[in-house]
Amino acid sequence: MCPTIRDRLSRNARERLVGRQAELSQLRRALAEGAPAVIHLHGLSGVGKSAVLTAFAEEARGAGAAVLAVECGSIEPTERGVLKELGQSLGCAPRLDTVAAALAAGPTPLLLAFDAYEHFGLLDAWVRQRLVPALPERTLVLLASRLPPTAAWTEAPEWQGLFRAMPLGMLSVAEATALLERLEVPQDAAPRIIGFAAGHPLALALAARAAQSLSSDGAQPLEVVIPQLARRYLGDVTDAETREGLRAASIARRVSIGLLRALRPQSDPGALYDRLAALPFVTAMRDGLAMHEAVREALAAELHAADPELHRRYRQEAWRQLSREAQTAPAAELWRCTADLIHLMRNPVVREAFFPQGATHFAVEPARPGDGPAILAMASQHDGTAGAALMGTWLDAAPHAFFVARGPDRAVEGFYCLLDAAEAAAGTLRADPVTARFLRDISERPLDGNQTALLLRRWMGRAEGEGRSAVQAACWLDIKRHYMERRPQLRRVYMALADLGPYAAAASTLGIVPLPDPVAIGNHRMQAAMLDMGPGSVDGWLFRLAARELGIAMQDDLLDRAKRALRVDGQIVPLTRREFDVMAYLVGRQGEAVPRDGLIHDVWGLRFDAGSNVVDAVVASLRRKLGSRAGAIETVRGFGYVYRAGADGRPGAEA
Template sequence: MAQRISDLMASQAQQAFIGRCAEMELLRTMLSAQGPRVAHVHGIAGIGKTALLERFATEARGSGATVIQLDCRGIEPTESGLLKALGDAIGRVPTDAMALADRLGGLGETVVITFDTFEVFRLLDSFLRQVFVPSLPDNVRVVFLGREPPGAPWLAMPGWGSLLLSVPMSPLSTDEAAELLVRLGSEPEVAQRIARLTHGHPLALRLAAEAVREQPEGPLLRDSSLLHVLDELTRTFLADVGDPVTRRVLEGVALTRRATVSLLRVLFPDLAPQDAYQRLRSLPFVDVAEDGLIVHDAVRDPIARSLHASDPSRHLEYRRTAWRQLTSEAETAGSTDLWRYTADMLYLIENPVVREAFFPSDTAEYTVELARPEDHSALMDITRAHEGDTTAGAIKRWLQRLPQCFSVVRDQHGEVAGFCCKLRSDQVEPAWLLEDPITEQWFEHLRHRPMPRGEIALFCRRWLSREEGELPSAPQAAAWIDLKRTYMELRPRLRRVYLTVRDLPAYQSVALRLGFEVLEDHQATMDGLVYHSAVLDFGPSSVDGWLADLAAAELGVERPRQLLDTEARELVLDEGRVALTPLEFGVMHHLELRQGKAVSRSDLLRDVWGTTYEGGSNVVDAVVRTLRRKLGPQARRIETVTGVGYRLKS
């Protein structure tokens, strides 16, 4: 049978794989019956983790193992997102972790699951460690590849012992680096000089080899700092990257999380988008991911910094154009693709408060997990140390009623360093809210400013750290990262977040930047202390709409005016505002949430009227007729979809 080009490409990649004998030996132990079950492969960007993964995957498959490779950059960091990604990979979508375990148990004697770029999956670390991995059958091995070593909770968790493997990735030796450069086409004398300058960093070696190949007489670098070397190599390579068209395209996509044909079409309207895509794809530092092309961040960051310094107006215009396109695509994205647009929007936002909350960049000193019964006493000790008796009593009642709503923050020794209590409006009884002076204020606010049916409010009742109380601290930052995981899990139904603080000035500036509104008329006094309340209303598009608004404000882009004011329950038209009846509002709001998509009459009957009686579809048509009359010149925005129902055009 003739070889395919893909086979030749794989062979070339294997030939360029140098060294890593010690790392491979450690990973091979996982394939034995008594070997480790979990491995954390870790090292700085561009050190060669993915190349090691490909070599190990090839060997594992050669030994008869089933290998499932996941790239965390394209997976929503929620339990459902992980289950969906694994379901797609194994050919059956599991309903929960136990169903997944049953399926994996039948895939062969040894099954290896790999998670590449694990650093972007930190929001799900506790679930993986506490629920997912322990539930896997004995034939499964899990390999995490990221920038950080396993956190203290992985190392301290009882029972891991020899089942857990840590594989640090160090630079190649000088001889290995020189050998790699020779295989990439460099002359032996030049290879030795580059190997010494780059300190064996594989990505720097590949970039240097390409730069020398493009300009063999050019000057070599003198600075031995890795960051400076990468910056200089990137600039050198960018300056000589084939032609000005490819260089221009590379600069533009360096400001986005991923490059797609549709994004290239709007960023560079004078170019053929498919040609631009192929130009990028051929570059040695561009990865082909499931949802587009991704420029390696060790290359992307210096390019973005250079463009911002040399041409700030073009830097801003690229980001604005990307925002418009991503916002448009997200409006019609299916639920399985929505996370990709969320991540895209987060990448456009330079606000460090937002980006760091969703994609923390530093090593985690603290981890967050669900509180266990044995944590309750420590949790209450922290509460009593910083709160009065009345508040402590309220926290204790919530702990007794809804212990699953409490998360604890653990330090490197596994001790409870803080906690957070977050309650869902669809899981608490109104009577319980009224018993607590603070949640009573939130209940009253909801009563006067109700949310549309089916939407959820998240009550962040209290967070406290052992040492600092409610003041900003590292344990509190860890709790807020966990809170963002909850945002992801509850969207697109999550509409509002309520919280309370005593020291309002300590948080006001950050809270206002994020869109929180201080509720001046909803203060509560407990034990002689005043508790202030604030609310963040994400809007009808939930978390994704909120992020788009933050990006729009940062980029100076004016968002299109909403046709429906959900707070006032009115249409917002050029001619003025028009009041809606409850049924008109329900239909309009339902169509707006699914803008661009066909909505069936049966769906409207179920979600607006609360009935499944198909014979009542005429009442839907009657309400749509009155809506069209009230829309006036914009009546055509509600389209009739023959045989289905209706669709709201953008």
């Protein structure tokens, strides 16, 4: 057979990979023999996981295997996002059955590789329980991640012999020497670099660039090496504009031309984008440029230490750019803006809500029929007989609402119960007084259009109950998966606690407010609470949290969401439900001209006659209540309205 360019690519990928022959040999054997079915390659940032994955994928293609690679950081971490990605690659409908059928109809063996799998923390149980079991038998699934596998992979009996964890360590001295020779580092500089980089591939590669400026100090800890090398490389970027663009870009998860235009308006964004793309630690992805995590974090930390005000201003401009992008992004692309936004936030309460400590020690998955006794035992221990009886009612009526956290021994260490409000309202669960309290609030403040609400009926750990614990962190992380899957329709989340006190500060930060009238359950009392995310759903809620953290005037200027009122001249001015919804919609899109038809469709959830004055009537009422701040809502003649934070002036000012 005539050699092809593919053969050369495969050979080049293997030859440029220094060391890792033992790992490649194990991968080669697994693909050929069909066991194990899943290999989890894990190690520190910059240790070479992606390089191993790429080299093996090229080798597998060269050997005639089918290869399908997924970049986890570039897609929405939901079942919908993964199936859409696989469906597009395979040319089939984005459903698990059609994806599995398309893979089964293709050539074998098959390598399905997930790079940066740590981004799929929300999906790990689904990948383990649903996706992988549906794949053709001659499939090797390769997961490359910074994090080690969860206990559910390593301890579950059904995965024994079919799963293998493969840690990726540092290069040996001989391998590091070979890498530096390939990078054409002078022999007299190599010993200093090898001692300095401690066998870390990224550190070695960066040190090769900075070889002439390295000090003669002895070996240093890896955590110190990478930031030092990142700063040294920044110093070696001789072009001042590229260097400043690199510093600005370090605050972002991904770099787009639009973001560079916002951060560095004095620069040519296209040219700057190309110069950044040429840097050795920057990778061009389909949605922008990705700076290596270790380098990015080091540069961002240095910027924050050297010029905290500039660091803050870059984050503010990034927020504004993401806000603009989110207004026009199709639903399928909205996750990228959301992920970028979460990366911008540093508030410890918000970060703990989305990146809780200790969550990876427990596997959260749908409850099985045999888990009922453990759930009821926990409910009885912490909520008493009456509380356990209600959990029994839920188990009978909606077993699919229960999710459990399993420890390393697969025992149930905690659970949560979550259900769509519409499903709870249609069944026997209305007899539960806590559920009834949730539904009463929805009745008093109905949801509009296709908006939905989630009822988080209960969560608890075996030892701590509803108290803070690693079990609770794992459950809350999985709950965020439900948030993402239900956006942009999800409007509210209701929850109940025996004691809101320990969570009061965090609840206030996140916008969670208690509902009046606590509910009695036997000898216990439950406090119902509610998070109203607003018309913008999960993304609008996150943008408000980020704006507050960054000191950007948004809804906090006039709109008090907790009180569902305006704050005008030091006074609280109550709003009707419709006034609040219209004001929240405009505030969430400050500076943007909003069409009347858009308000009618998105707030009312209906398509009224275009001549209807229902919007004008509500806006007129809002302006009366705004008083001296009435000019904050401007009329755009023949189109609609625009909200301008901090604006004053006469009502109905034309824009």
